[in-house]
Amino acid sequence: MKQIVFIQTGTGIDVHGQDVTKASVRAVKDAMHYNSMPGIEKVLPDQRLENMKVNVKLALPLDQEKLDQEKVKEMIPYGTVTIEVVNGGMATTSGIFLEDKADKNDLMYIVNAAVEVGY
Numbered sequence: 001m002k003q004i005v006f007i008q009t010g011t012g013i014d015v016h017g018q019d020v021t022k023a024s025v026r027a028v029k030d031a032m033h034y035n036s037m038p039g040i041e042k043v044l045p046d047q048r049l050e051n052m053k054v055n056v057k058l059a060l061p062l063d064q065e066k067l068d069q070e071k072v073k074e075m076i077p078y079g080t081v082t083i084e085v086v087n088g089g090m091a092t093t094s095g096i097f098l099e100d101k102a103d104k105n106d107l108m109y110i111v112n113a114a115v116e117v118g119y
Contacts, residue, residue, distance in 0.1 A: 018108075027111045060086075
């Protein structure tokens, strides 16, 4: 990405099921949910949304290889999307184990996201 013009941050949690994709999708949704970028087209090359670049940085606590990057990319409505995964986030006890919620253990996964928008 040549120029970052906007960064949104968010957190997502999967309390049951230990699913890093679910927590990551929630983190990206949290990052984008309260933001609007009116006029973004004016700063993009050729003033076109297709020229927007979006880099999604995800800090995952565990199971990085299980991340479904395509599901995360589906959250971004415009531009070319890349995913960058780093160590981070948190795996901590939820205090409860529920087999009917597909729990493998009592951990909840917390993922942090930074969504960088630019060109």
